[in-house]
Amino acid sequence: MTTEEFENLEKEIAELEAEGKKISISNKMRLKKLQKKRDKFNSPVEPSSVFVSESNIKDSVRLIEIDKIQMPTFNDRTGIDNQKIQELAESIKENGLLQPIVLQENNDGSFTKISGRRRILATKLNGENRIEAIVRKDDLTKRQFNLLVLHENTQREDLSVYDKVRFILNFIEQEFKIDQSNAVKTCHKINNYKKGNLTQETQQIKKEAEILDEILVDTKVFSSIATFVRHLAVLDMDLKVLEYLDANKITFNMAVLFNQYKNKKFIENREFNTIIQEIVTKEMSINEAKKYFQSLVYKEEKKNQSDAIKKVKTKISKLNKIALNLEIKQLQKFEKALENLIDTYQ
Numbered sequence: 001m002t003t004e005e006f007e008n009l010e011k012e013i014a015e016l017e018a019e020g021k022k023i024s025i026s027n028k029m030r031l032k033k034l035q036k037k038r039d040k041f042n043s044p045v046e047p048s049s050v051f052v053s054e055s056n057i058k059d060s061v062r063l064i065e066i067d068k069i070q071m072p073t074f075n076d077r078t079g080i081d082n083q084k085i086q087e088l089a090e091s092i093k094e095n096g097l098l099q100p101i102v103l104q105e106n107n108d109g110s111f112t113k114i115s116g117r118r119r120i121l122a123t124k125l126n127g128e129n130r131i132e133a134i135v136r137k138d139d140l141t142k143r144q145f146n147l148l149v150l151h152e153n154t155q156r157e158d159l160s161v162y163d164k165v166r167f168i169l170n171f172i173e174q175e176f177k178i179d180q181s182n183a184v185k186t187c188h189k190i191n192n193y194k195k196g197n198l199t200q201e202t203q204q205i206k207k208e209a210e211i212l213d214e215i216l217v218d219t220k221v222f223s224s225i226a227t228f229v230r231h232l233a234v235l236d237m238d239l240k241v242l243e244y245l246d247a248n249k250i251t252f253n254m255a256v257l258f259n260q261y262k263n264k265k266f267i268e269n270r271e272f273n274t275i276i277q278e279i280v281t282k283e284m285s286i287n288e289a290k291k292y293f294q295s296l297v298y299k300e301e302k303k304n305q306s307d308a309i310k311k312v313k314t315k316i317s318k319l320n321k322i323a324l325n326l327e328i329k330q331l332q333k334f335e336k337a338l339e340n341l342i343d344t345y346q
Contacts, residue, residue, distance in 0.1 A: 115152035265298035
Protein backbone atom coordinates (compact mmCIF):
# COMPACT_ATOMS: atom_id res chain seq x y z
CA MET A 1 0.00 0.00 0.00
CA THR A 2 1.41 3.41 -0.99
CA THR A 3 1.42 6.45 1.32
CA GLU A 4 -1.35 8.05 -0.76
CA GLU A 5 -3.50 4.91 -0.56
CA PHE A 6 -3.00 4.74 3.20
CA GLU A 7 -3.97 8.42 3.60
CA ASN A 8 -7.15 7.83 1.56
CA LEU A 9 -7.90 4.81 3.74
CA GLU A 10 -7.51 6.88 6.92
CA LYS A 11 -9.73 9.61 5.45
CA GLU A 12 -12.55 7.17 4.64
CA ILE A 13 -12.31 5.62 8.11
CA ALA A 14 -12.56 9.08 9.71
CA GLU A 15 -15.64 9.95 7.63
CA LEU A 16 -17.41 6.74 8.64
CA GLU A 17 -16.44 7.11 12.31
CA ALA A 18 -17.90 10.63 12.25
CA GLU A 19 -21.37 9.15 11.59
CA GLY A 20 -21.37 7.91 15.20
CA LYS A 21 -24.49 6.11 16.42
CA LYS A 22 -26.38 7.05 13.25
CA ILE A 23 -24.13 4.87 11.12
CA SER A 24 -26.02 2.33 8.98
CA ILE A 25 -25.41 -1.43 9.15
CA SER A 26 -23.74 -1.45 5.72
CA ASN A 27 -21.45 1.47 6.62
CA LYS A 28 -20.65 -0.13 9.98
CA MET A 29 -19.52 -3.27 8.18
CA ARG A 30 -17.52 -1.16 5.72
CA LEU A 31 -15.85 0.65 8.63
CA LYS A 32 -14.81 -2.62 10.32
CA LYS A 33 -13.39 -3.90 7.05
CA LEU A 34 -11.32 -0.74 6.52
CA GLN A 35 -10.11 -0.71 10.13
CA LYS A 36 -8.99 -4.31 9.77
CA LYS A 37 -7.13 -3.40 6.56
CA ARG A 38 -5.42 -0.48 8.34
CA ASP A 39 -4.46 -2.63 11.33
CA LYS A 40 -3.03 -5.29 9.04
CA PHE A 41 -0.92 -2.62 7.30
CA ASN A 42 0.31 -1.15 10.59
CA SER A 43 1.01 -4.49 12.29
CA PRO A 44 1.67 -7.14 9.65
CA VAL A 45 1.83 -10.73 10.87
CA GLU A 46 5.20 -12.25 10.10
CA PRO A 47 4.92 -15.72 8.54
CA SER A 48 7.15 -18.55 9.74
CA SER A 49 10.03 -19.91 7.67
CA VAL A 50 7.73 -22.34 5.86
CA PHE A 51 6.18 -19.45 3.91
CA VAL A 52 7.57 -18.68 0.50
CA SER A 53 9.86 -15.66 0.41
CA GLU A 54 9.13 -13.22 -2.43
CA SER A 55 12.85 -12.65 -2.94
CA ASN A 56 13.38 -16.34 -3.73
CA ILE A 57 10.77 -16.48 -6.48
CA LYS A 58 11.68 -16.02 -10.14
CA ASP A 59 8.61 -14.68 -11.92
CA SER A 60 7.92 -13.95 -15.56
CA VAL A 61 4.77 -12.93 -17.43
CA ARG A 62 4.04 -15.19 -20.40
CA LEU A 63 1.21 -16.10 -22.75
CA ILE A 64 0.14 -19.60 -21.72
CA GLU A 65 -2.16 -21.99 -23.59
CA ILE A 66 -5.26 -22.47 -21.44
CA ASP A 67 -5.44 -26.19 -22.28
CA LYS A 68 -2.10 -26.68 -20.50
CA ILE A 69 -3.43 -25.24 -17.23
CA GLN A 70 -4.51 -27.69 -14.52
CA MET A 71 -6.64 -26.94 -11.47
CA PRO A 72 -5.12 -27.82 -8.05
CA THR A 73 -6.32 -30.99 -6.30
CA PHE A 74 -8.00 -28.92 -3.59
CA ASN A 75 -10.66 -26.63 -5.02
CA ASP A 76 -10.25 -23.26 -3.35
CA ARG A 77 -13.76 -22.21 -4.40
CA THR A 78 -17.13 -23.79 -3.67
CA GLY A 79 -18.96 -22.24 -6.57
CA ILE A 80 -18.69 -20.02 -9.63
CA ASP A 81 -21.34 -17.42 -10.49
CA ASN A 82 -21.95 -17.74 -14.25
CA GLN A 83 -23.38 -14.23 -14.46
CA LYS A 84 -20.24 -12.76 -12.88
CA ILE A 85 -18.08 -14.78 -15.28
CA GLN A 86 -20.07 -13.29 -18.18
CA GLU A 87 -19.58 -9.77 -16.76
CA LEU A 88 -15.86 -10.42 -16.30
CA ALA A 89 -15.61 -11.72 -19.87
CA GLU A 90 -17.19 -8.49 -21.16
CA SER A 91 -14.78 -6.43 -19.05
CA ILE A 92 -11.76 -8.36 -20.37
CA LYS A 93 -13.03 -7.98 -23.94
CA GLU A 94 -13.36 -4.21 -23.46
CA ASN A 95 -10.37 -3.41 -21.22
CA GLY A 96 -8.09 -6.41 -21.57
CA LEU A 97 -6.84 -8.60 -18.72
CA LEU A 98 -5.94 -6.07 -16.03
CA GLN A 99 -4.10 -8.58 -13.86
CA PRO A 100 -2.35 -11.74 -15.08
CA ILE A 101 -3.26 -15.05 -13.49
CA VAL A 102 -0.63 -16.85 -11.38
CA LEU A 103 0.61 -20.33 -12.29
CA GLN A 104 3.21 -22.83 -11.16
CA GLU A 105 5.21 -24.51 -13.92
CA ASN A 106 5.34 -28.31 -13.75
CA ASN A 107 8.16 -30.59 -14.95
CA ASP A 108 6.03 -32.04 -17.78
CA GLY A 109 5.42 -28.65 -19.41
CA SER A 110 1.95 -28.18 -17.91
CA PHE A 111 0.96 -25.51 -15.38
CA THR A 112 -1.05 -25.57 -12.14
CA LYS A 113 -3.32 -22.66 -11.27
CA ILE A 114 -2.43 -20.70 -8.16
CA SER A 115 -4.95 -17.90 -8.69
CA GLY A 116 -7.21 -16.75 -11.52
CA ARG A 117 -9.82 -19.46 -12.07
CA ARG A 118 -12.53 -16.93 -12.93
CA ARG A 119 -10.21 -15.05 -15.29
CA ILE A 120 -9.40 -18.33 -17.04
CA LEU A 121 -13.11 -19.15 -17.47
CA ALA A 122 -13.91 -15.62 -18.68
CA THR A 123 -11.05 -15.68 -21.20
CA LYS A 124 -12.21 -19.05 -22.54
CA LEU A 125 -15.74 -17.63 -22.81
CA ASN A 126 -14.34 -14.93 -25.09
CA GLY A 127 -13.00 -17.65 -27.39
CA GLU A 128 -9.34 -17.08 -26.48
CA ASN A 129 -7.02 -20.07 -26.14
CA ARG A 130 -4.14 -18.27 -24.42
CA ILE A 131 -3.93 -16.09 -21.32
CA GLU A 132 -1.33 -13.82 -19.69
CA ALA A 133 0.17 -15.43 -16.60
CA ILE A 134 2.84 -14.85 -14.00
CA VAL A 135 4.71 -18.15 -13.97
CA ARG A 136 6.42 -19.21 -10.76
CA LYS A 137 9.26 -21.66 -11.24
CA ASP A 138 9.82 -22.65 -7.61
CA ASP A 139 9.97 -26.26 -6.53
CA LEU A 140 7.30 -25.90 -3.83
CA THR A 141 6.17 -28.41 -1.25
CA LYS A 142 2.45 -29.14 -1.11
CA ARG A 143 2.10 -26.98 1.98
CA GLN A 144 4.03 -24.07 0.44
CA PHE A 145 1.91 -24.33 -2.71
CA ASN A 146 -1.34 -24.21 -0.70
CA LEU A 147 -0.06 -21.24 1.29
CA LEU A 148 0.77 -19.45 -1.95
CA VAL A 149 -2.72 -20.14 -3.35
CA LEU A 150 -4.32 -18.76 -0.19
CA HIS A 151 -2.00 -15.75 -0.11
CA GLU A 152 -2.66 -14.81 -3.75
CA ASN A 153 -6.43 -15.04 -3.32
CA THR A 154 -6.78 -13.29 0.04
CA GLN A 155 -4.54 -10.43 -1.15
CA ARG A 156 -7.40 -9.48 -3.49
CA GLU A 157 -10.06 -10.33 -0.85
CA ASP A 158 -11.17 -12.84 -3.44
CA LEU A 159 -12.21 -15.75 -1.22
CA SER A 160 -15.47 -15.99 0.70
CA VAL A 161 -15.49 -16.61 4.47
CA TYR A 162 -16.71 -20.14 3.77
CA ASP A 163 -13.84 -20.82 1.36
CA LYS A 164 -11.30 -19.37 3.78
CA VAL A 165 -12.51 -21.70 6.54
CA ARG A 166 -12.39 -24.68 4.16
CA PHE A 167 -8.89 -23.73 3.10
CA ILE A 168 -7.58 -23.62 6.68
CA LEU A 169 -9.32 -26.91 7.43
CA ASN A 170 -7.58 -28.41 4.41
CA PHE A 171 -4.23 -27.43 5.93
CA ILE A 172 -5.24 -29.02 9.23
CA GLU A 173 -6.40 -32.21 7.50
CA GLN A 174 -3.05 -32.51 5.73
CA GLU A 175 -0.98 -31.73 8.84
CA PHE A 176 -2.84 -34.16 11.11
CA LYS A 177 -3.74 -36.66 8.35
CA ILE A 178 -7.44 -36.66 9.31
CA ASP A 179 -10.75 -35.92 7.56
CA GLN A 180 -12.74 -32.68 7.84
CA SER A 181 -15.04 -33.95 10.61
CA ASN A 182 -12.09 -34.88 12.83
CA ALA A 183 -10.30 -31.65 11.90
CA VAL A 184 -13.27 -29.69 13.27
CA LYS A 185 -13.25 -31.78 16.47
CA THR A 186 -9.49 -31.24 16.85
CA CYS A 187 -9.94 -27.46 16.53
CA HIS A 188 -12.61 -27.43 19.24
CA LYS A 189 -10.41 -29.59 21.49
CA ILE A 190 -7.41 -27.27 21.02
CA ASN A 191 -9.61 -24.23 21.65
CA ASN A 192 -10.79 -25.75 24.93
CA TYR A 193 -7.16 -26.48 25.83
CA LYS A 194 -6.26 -22.84 25.14
CA LYS A 195 -9.11 -21.71 27.39
CA GLY A 196 -7.99 -24.04 30.17
CA ASN A 197 -11.15 -26.12 29.99
CA LEU A 198 -9.44 -29.51 29.61
CA THR A 199 -9.14 -31.51 32.83
CA GLN A 200 -6.03 -33.31 31.59
CA GLU A 201 -3.23 -31.81 29.53
CA THR A 202 -1.01 -34.07 27.44
CA GLN A 203 2.08 -33.58 25.34
CA GLN A 204 0.00 -34.49 22.27
CA ILE A 205 -2.54 -31.71 22.76
CA LYS A 206 0.29 -29.22 23.37
CA LYS A 207 1.99 -30.29 20.14
CA GLU A 208 -1.30 -30.09 18.20
CA ALA A 209 -1.89 -26.57 19.56
CA GLU A 210 1.59 -25.50 18.43
CA ILE A 211 0.96 -26.87 14.92
CA LEU A 212 -2.40 -25.11 14.65
CA ASP A 213 -0.85 -21.85 15.89
CA GLU A 214 1.78 -22.16 13.15
CA ILE A 215 -0.87 -22.79 10.48
CA LEU A 216 -2.83 -19.70 11.53
CA VAL A 217 0.33 -17.56 11.52
CA ASP A 218 1.33 -18.85 8.09
CA THR A 219 -2.10 -18.40 6.51
CA LYS A 220 -2.69 -14.95 8.08
CA VAL A 221 -6.48 -15.21 7.76
CA PHE A 222 -7.70 -15.71 11.34
CA SER A 223 -5.99 -13.95 14.24
CA SER A 224 -6.45 -16.73 16.80
CA ILE A 225 -7.70 -20.28 17.31
CA ALA A 226 -10.76 -18.92 19.12
CA THR A 227 -11.63 -16.70 16.13
CA PHE A 228 -11.17 -19.57 13.69
CA VAL A 229 -13.30 -21.97 15.78
CA ARG A 230 -16.03 -19.35 15.96
CA HIS A 231 -16.02 -19.10 12.15
CA LEU A 232 -16.42 -22.87 11.78
CA ALA A 233 -20.14 -22.09 12.08
CA VAL A 234 -20.14 -21.21 8.35
CA LEU A 235 -19.82 -24.93 7.51
CA ASP A 236 -23.41 -25.43 8.65
CA MET A 237 -24.90 -22.20 7.32
CA ASP A 238 -27.78 -21.92 4.86
CA LEU A 239 -26.64 -21.02 1.32
CA LYS A 240 -28.73 -17.84 1.27
CA VAL A 241 -27.17 -16.72 4.55
CA LEU A 242 -23.70 -17.30 3.07
CA GLU A 243 -24.66 -15.22 0.02
CA TYR A 244 -25.63 -12.27 2.23
CA LEU A 245 -22.44 -12.69 4.27
CA ASP A 246 -20.18 -12.84 1.20
CA ALA A 247 -21.90 -9.78 -0.27
CA ASN A 248 -21.23 -7.89 3.02
CA LYS A 249 -24.97 -7.34 3.49
CA ILE A 250 -24.86 -8.85 7.00
CA THR A 251 -22.25 -9.22 9.72
CA PHE A 252 -20.90 -12.59 10.80
CA ASN A 253 -22.85 -12.31 14.08
CA MET A 254 -26.05 -11.73 12.12
CA ALA A 255 -25.27 -14.77 9.96
CA VAL A 256 -24.91 -16.88 13.12
CA LEU A 257 -28.28 -15.60 14.35
CA PHE A 258 -29.93 -16.38 11.00
CA ASN A 259 -28.55 -19.89 11.09
CA GLN A 260 -30.14 -20.56 14.48
CA TYR A 261 -33.57 -20.18 12.87
CA LYS A 262 -33.03 -21.90 9.51
CA ASN A 263 -34.89 -25.09 10.52
CA LYS A 264 -37.65 -23.44 12.56
CA LYS A 265 -41.33 -23.39 11.60
CA PHE A 266 -42.89 -19.96 11.28
CA ILE A 267 -46.46 -18.73 11.66
CA GLU A 268 -48.62 -18.31 8.55
CA ASN A 269 -46.21 -20.65 6.72
CA ARG A 270 -43.67 -17.83 6.39
CA GLU A 271 -40.52 -18.84 4.50
CA PHE A 272 -37.09 -18.52 6.14
CA ASN A 273 -35.55 -16.86 3.06
CA THR A 274 -38.38 -14.31 2.91
CA ILE A 275 -37.88 -13.41 6.58
CA ILE A 276 -34.11 -12.92 6.35
CA GLN A 277 -34.53 -10.89 3.15
CA GLU A 278 -36.91 -8.59 5.03
CA ILE A 279 -34.41 -8.24 7.90
CA VAL A 280 -31.60 -7.39 5.48
CA THR A 281 -33.72 -4.91 3.50
CA LYS A 282 -34.81 -3.09 6.67
CA GLU A 283 -31.21 -3.14 8.00
CA MET A 284 -32.36 -4.42 11.39
CA SER A 285 -29.91 -4.65 14.26
CA ILE A 286 -29.15 -8.07 15.76
CA ASN A 287 -31.49 -7.43 18.70
CA GLU A 288 -34.27 -6.29 16.36
CA ALA A 289 -33.76 -9.34 14.14
CA LYS A 290 -33.81 -11.69 17.15
CA LYS A 291 -37.08 -10.22 18.45
CA TYR A 292 -38.56 -10.39 14.96
CA PHE A 293 -37.64 -14.07 14.62
CA GLN A 294 -39.10 -14.83 18.05
CA SER A 295 -42.38 -13.15 17.13
CA LEU A 296 -42.69 -15.33 14.01
CA VAL A 297 -41.58 -18.71 15.32
CA TYR A 298 -44.41 -21.25 15.32
CA LYS A 299 -45.05 -22.14 18.95
CA GLU A 300 -45.00 -25.87 18.30
CA GLU A 301 -44.38 -26.89 21.90
CA LYS A 302 -47.32 -24.82 23.12
CA LYS A 303 -49.59 -26.36 20.48
CA ASN A 304 -48.41 -29.87 21.38
CA GLN A 305 -49.11 -29.16 25.04
CA SER A 306 -52.60 -27.92 24.21
CA ASP A 307 -53.29 -31.04 22.13
CA ALA A 308 -52.07 -33.28 24.95
CA ILE A 309 -54.33 -31.55 27.49
CA LYS A 310 -57.34 -32.12 25.24
CA LYS A 311 -56.52 -35.84 25.03
CA VAL A 312 -56.15 -36.09 28.83
CA LYS A 313 -59.51 -34.37 29.36
CA THR A 314 -61.12 -36.84 26.96
CA LYS A 315 -59.66 -39.78 28.89
CA ILE A 316 -60.77 -38.28 32.24
CA SER A 317 -64.29 -38.03 30.85
CA LYS A 318 -64.13 -41.73 29.94
CA LEU A 319 -62.93 -42.56 33.48
CA ASN A 320 -66.03 -40.88 34.92
CA LYS A 321 -68.24 -43.08 32.78
CA ILE A 322 -66.27 -46.20 33.76
CA ALA A 323 -66.55 -45.35 37.49
CA LEU A 324 -70.36 -45.19 37.27
CA ASN A 325 -70.50 -48.85 36.20
CA LEU A 326 -68.04 -50.32 38.74
CA GLU A 327 -68.85 -52.45 41.80
CA ILE A 328 -67.71 -51.25 45.24
CA LYS A 329 -64.57 -53.45 45.34
CA GLN A 330 -63.62 -52.38 41.84
CA LEU A 331 -64.20 -48.74 42.79
CA GLN A 332 -61.79 -49.08 45.73
CA LYS A 333 -59.06 -50.42 43.41
CA PHE A 334 -59.94 -47.73 40.87
CA GLU A 335 -59.63 -45.01 43.53
CA LYS A 336 -56.28 -46.41 44.72
CA ALA A 337 -54.96 -46.40 41.14
CA LEU A 338 -56.03 -42.77 40.69
CA GLU A 339 -54.34 -41.79 43.98
CA ASN A 340 -51.08 -43.39 42.84
CA LEU A 341 -51.33 -41.56 39.54
CA ILE A 342 -51.94 -38.23 41.31
CA ASP A 343 -48.99 -38.84 43.68
CA THR A 344 -46.73 -39.54 40.70
CA TYR A 345 -47.45 -36.23 38.93
CA GLN A 346 -48.15 -33.95 41.90
